[in-house]
Amino acid sequence: MNPERVFKVLLGPHMTEKAAIAAENNQYVFKVASDATKPEIKKAVEALFGKKVAAVQVLNIKGKVKRTARGEGRRSGYRKAYVTLAAGETLEDFTGNE
Template sequence: MNQERVFKVLLGPHVTEKAAMAAERNQYVFRVASDATKPEIKKAVEALFGKKVDGVQALNVKGKTKRTAHGVGLRKGYRKAYVTLAAGETLEDFAGAE
């Protein structure tokens, strides 16, 4: 996987309270590209952070329907991935996010 694709697959960390609880179980949450596959996400995390990945769970989050003065609108949906690292591996970059 070339370096350009790595930065297109991983869009950034997804920092929430639920993601902080997952980090305690050695799982880290990323926003990923809508066309990213599990093997691509795994290779991107291994290439970018230099850590061994045990598993990847990817899911699509649907946008919420919201009412406006002009009718009903729809927020944009996104894709996120829960990345489980191998035993003994951690991402120090996420320490401040917890």
């Protein structure tokens, strides 16, 4: 995989309470590019962190419709990926023990 593509596929970690619970089960959540595929996400995580990936699940999150004084508007949507690492692998950056 092209080294520049790694940083275009993975946009950053997605840290929420649900993501913290998933991290306890060796599953980590990332915001990813809208055109990223599962094999690209897998290669990007393996290249960036040097860990073995077992599975990737991808979700499209639609933006919410919000009303303001000027009318209705829409927040932009995004795509996120749940990356499950192989048994025995962990990402130290995602543990909340800081």
